[in-house]
Each structure stands twice: as structure tokens, then as C-alpha cells.
Amino acid sequence: MPIKQTLRTRPVALLSVGHACVDVYQGAVAALVPFFVSERAYTYAAASGIVLAASLLSSVVQPLFGALTDKWAMPWLLPVSTLVGGAGVALAGVGGSYAFTVVAVAVSGIGVAAYHPEAARLARSAGHGSHTAMGWFSLGGNLGFAAAPLMVSAVITTGGLRASPLLFVPALAGAVLCAAALRGAKAPAATGGSARASRTAGRNDWASFMTLSGAVICRSIVFVGLGAFISLYVRQRTGGGEVAGTAALFVLYLGGAVGTVVGGKLATRYGRLPVARWSSALTVLAVAGVVLVPGPLLYACVALASAGLYVPFSLHITLAQDYLPRRVGTAGGVTLGLAVGIGGIASPLIGTVADATSLQTALAPLIALPALGWLLLRTLKEPETLEATTPRPPAPARPEPSADATA
Template structure:
């Protein structure tokens, strides 16, 4: 069965998707560690959100830099190296002796994740031949990694405490091996690779459309990171459950994202990318309002709807961005695939500080409006010309 799935055409995409899952475990793991840091180290909400910020701030700053570098030079070695760096930082987070050291190691993890995404997006574009459906499967791997993170962290840390966190390095080791295998599967002959880079891509970069798309992604990112950082604590508060209730809410948030991403490419094939992206942002407004305002177990339904609304456009952001910047696909991938997740962490300390001053519900309420602002930015966008034949 596995051999039939891993044909020469599909093998690179499958390997990249699995590697992506191993990397994005570490984006989800930082938020999943927050309840344990609060309970074992007595961190305030603001201090805990600072951990999320440390994992995302450097990532937000350096991700476009890595994208620009990969546009200029091929750096496939970044994939396994950055995967190991992302895993090492999270693995050390539970055994550091001070708040400052914890910030430092999760920042290392954030830089590793930042270095991974631009080159991974380029490799996935090559392996998928520009298909947004295939890119959806690659993105799905990352979402599954997010979904697995709270379960993995709960299994390790709830059992052995924060001191067991070094066990969390295991996915990084597996991911580095998968990345190396994927690169071997898609690597063209060196002469052909040099010739392709010398010719350069066709098309003209549309920076205005890319800027509008990026602005919408930033709004979406603040919503998702705000929910992922605090939904576990909020679910415990709103449902009256314990740690298991919080872990379940985070799992639903991430798993709904995986389902949404898988559906996004198929929906775009039928209805078009931009209509699907706009509908998703509109759905997110209503779903996030339900998360914030509706009490009790039905909260989980709204978490699932919010997750789907936020993630249906995830892989479509990537292909739209790459088509708006056909000459800078590394930069486009770094912003749409990586920065889309990390930039929201910049706002998380403000959410945490407001929660400390008032309540978690008050702090999460402003998130309702942000998908609507993203929808406004998406309104003037037009479908870019597809560069690959047979994409879709």
C-alpha cells in the first residue's frame, strides 16, 4: 500500500509533508507548554505569553531574510539543519533554570522554524509542479504537526513533568531524515539546476497585491496565535474542566486546521482561490465570536469552526503569494507559509497583559474583528496568472 502511494511523482510531496509535520510540531508545542509553565513555574499570563513571543518574534523578523537568501542561493541543507534547531529549542525549554534561558531556547526554536519554511515552500512548489492541491497536502503536513503537538506535549510533560521535555526532540530527528530523503527525491542534475536558475522565472512581481494579501494573513495570524496561546486556559475556565479539557480544545483547534487545509485546495479547484479565501475569513468572524461569547461544551464546536475558517485558506495563501511574486518565490513562501504563523506572536503579550488586567474573555474579544479587517484587504485582489501548466 505504502509503495503504491509513494510513486516517483508523489514521493517527494509525501516526504516533504511528513517532514513539515515534524517541524510544525514545534510551533504548536510552545503554546502547548504554556499551561504547564503556568502551573509548574507559576508564570503569569503575561509571562507565559512572553514565551510565545520569544518563539515568534525572531522568527517573524528573520523569516523574510531567509526567504530573500533562498531566492538568491539554493540552500537545501537548511531543511534538515533548521528542523533539528527547532526541535532542540523546545526540548530544552523544560529543563532551563531561569526565565531568561527559557526565552533563549524557545527563540532558537523559532529561528529554526523560520529558516525551514522559505526553502521548504520552494521545494514543495518544485515537487508539486505549482499545484495548489498538492501544496495543500504539503501544508496539511504542517497542520497535522500542530494538531499532534498538544497530545505529544501532554503525553510527555503531563507524565514526566517539564523535566521530561528533552524527549520532545524525537520528531526533529525524524523530520531531518525525512527532509534529506525528500531532497534526494526531487534534486535535479546539478547542471540542470544551474541552468534553471540562470534562466530565471517568468512573470512580473505584483508587490501591491502581495502586500494586501500579507496584511490579511497578518490579521489571520494574530487570531490564530492568540487562540492557540490561550484556548487551553480559556476552555478550562469556560467549561469547568481540568488540564484534559484544555488539551482537548487545543487539539480541536489544530485538528480542525488540518481538515480545513485539506479541503482548501479542493474547494479552490471548484470555486477559485480568492472566493474561497474570502468566504473563509467571513466564516472566521462568526466562529471566533462563538468561541469568545458562547459558554459550555458547545465551545468546542466553535473552536472547530474557527480553526476551519482560519485554515481553509492556508495553502491558498502560499500559492497566491508565490504567483504574485513569481521572481521571489522564497520570499513569498517565507512570508505566507512561515510568517503567517509567527507574526501573530508579536501581539500575544498584549493579549496576555489584558487577560491579567481584566479576564481572558475580555482579552480574546478583539480577535473577533480581525478576520473582518483581513476580508476588507482581500476584496480588491485579482487572481494572478498561473505560471505552471496543469496547476490545480
């Protein structure tokens, strides 16, 4: 039994750590924004355009990779896309021109886009459809987000933007981990069969999937908006320097580590949709606190906002996959890619409003979006999973009592 359990959990653990190495580069783009503003004198709108370049291209390309993985298994994408994602961020600080920087982060976005659908499919397969396994996989990505501002701050504060090639190191480690995970995932031969079965069983509920995607978009706009500007905003509100801003971004991302684990446990007890709805309601109050509460208490509001945004993260993924059991790759590509990237489109708008007014005014509309997400989630019902739609084998018939026994 311990050997079987190791065969199941080791690939998931490796995928989780590899996911962290990839999502470092999603968090790194936002973490670089204050340095672009201070070192290159970019406006808020110009800096948010860099965030948009990474997120928008990733969002458009990711569903395409998801559709491809629905037809063909493409495990080689994991190490290759990890290296591409790291290379783009590593080059972002090298070129002095704005155009070069935008292209570099766009290349990173393509790498991140190529990684997620196939990695989510493999995590679902290696974890035998377990929500807990998907939670651990998501936790790795969230930890990568949390580590990004610390890593970027340590490198760029020391050597300036031209030290950005050092940021390629996590990509090298991630590629090695992905290769090891792929070897481990091949060990249980039944895994591939179960994954193929899950893609052909059940029916696709596109209406519920699109409604869920709308809720994910609302969450994404809030998360991307806070991620792009919370560092600068906290520095303004608290009067602190770069350390104060980096700490706030770290708190925002670190909440994912707690939120994902707590979300999985709460969903097991109360159900995925109720937990997702409660999280949206909490996020409304937390974002209002971020915008309106002054001083050190602002950090507590950032932490609450982080929890509200991250608790339903892995639940959104499994819900999407269960709404589209025949299109698991597409579900992952849209949920992890397109919906998230559309949220990035709002980033330049927030930056433009901030340039014209103030960051506080620009961030205020983010309070309403979790409420809209809550309304959308209220219309959804729990999807029929493979386990629910597969008839159970009949119980064995009890043996007839013998004549001697009845006598």
C-alpha cells in the first residue's frame, strides 16, 4: 500500500513544485512594475501595458493549447514551456526599449500558456480525479506567485533591471522537475486509461461552464488589478518605501498558499459552489478595506482579499473540468488562461484612470466585481461527475439459507 500511494503522490508533488517554478514568472511581471516605473520612468498606463502583454497573449493562446491537449497528449510541453516562460522574464530587463520589454514578457506569457492545460490534465490524471490532488497542484502555482516579489526584489534591488537574466534559474529547476514528474506519471499504467475515460464519459454543460467562466473573469480582474498596483498603492497609503510595497505584494500572493489548502478542506465538507460563493462575499468586504482602510491595517485587508480570491481557485478548475468532461484540456485552458487573461485587459484601464485621477479612485470599482461573481455563482448547480454518472455494480446476492439452517 505505501508503494502504491507513493506512485500516486510523487508525480503530483513534482508537478506542484514544477508549477511553482512556472508561476513565478506570472508573479514576476507584476513584481517588476515598480522597478520599471522607478528606473525607466514609465507611466502607470505604460507599466500596466507590460502586464497586459503577458496576460493577454497568454489568455488567447492558452485555450488553443487546451484544445490540442484534448486531442493529443503533449507532455513534452511541460519542460519546454517552463524554459520559454523563464527566458522571457529573464530578458525583460536587458533591453532598454519599451517594445523589447513588451515582446519579452509576451514570450514569457506564451510559455506559461503552453504549460497550464497539459499540466492540469496530467495533474488530474496522476491524482485520479482527486480534488485534493488538484488543490496541491494549484498550491504550487500559488507559492510561485508568492515567491515572485521576493525573488524579483532581491535580484533587481541588488543589480538593477540588467540583472534580470538571473531570474532564469527557477525555469531550469522547473524543467528538471517536470521531466521527473513525467517519468513518475508513466509508472501507473492505469492512469492514462482513466484519464481517457474521464474525457469520454458524461456530457458537456457549456451553459454552466460559461457562467462559471464569467465568475472567474470577475475574480481575475480583481486579482490582476491588485497584483499590478498594490505595491505602488501601499507605498502611497503607508508612506513606506519599496520594502513596504513588496511586502504587500508578498502578502497578496502568499494568501494563495493558505487559501488553496483551506478551500479544498472546506469544499470537502460543504461543497465547492457554497465555498466559492462565500469566498466572493468575503472578497467584496476585503477589497473595500484595501481601498478605504489607511495605515498598517491595510495589510490585514490585503491578506483577507488574498484568501477570498484564492480559496476558490482550485475549485474553479475542477468545476470547469466537470462541466466539460469531454473537453478537460479546453476547460483548463479557458479557466486558467482565457478568463484570467481577460482580467488583464482591465489593467491598462486601471492605469489610465490612475494617471488621470489617483490609484485609490482607479481601484475603487474592483469592489463591485466579486459581488457580480457571487451573483453568477448563485445560478450554478454542482456538475455531474464521472463517479455520479457511472452506475455502481450491483451488490452480490446473499446466499439462500440452507435447509439445515432453516430447520
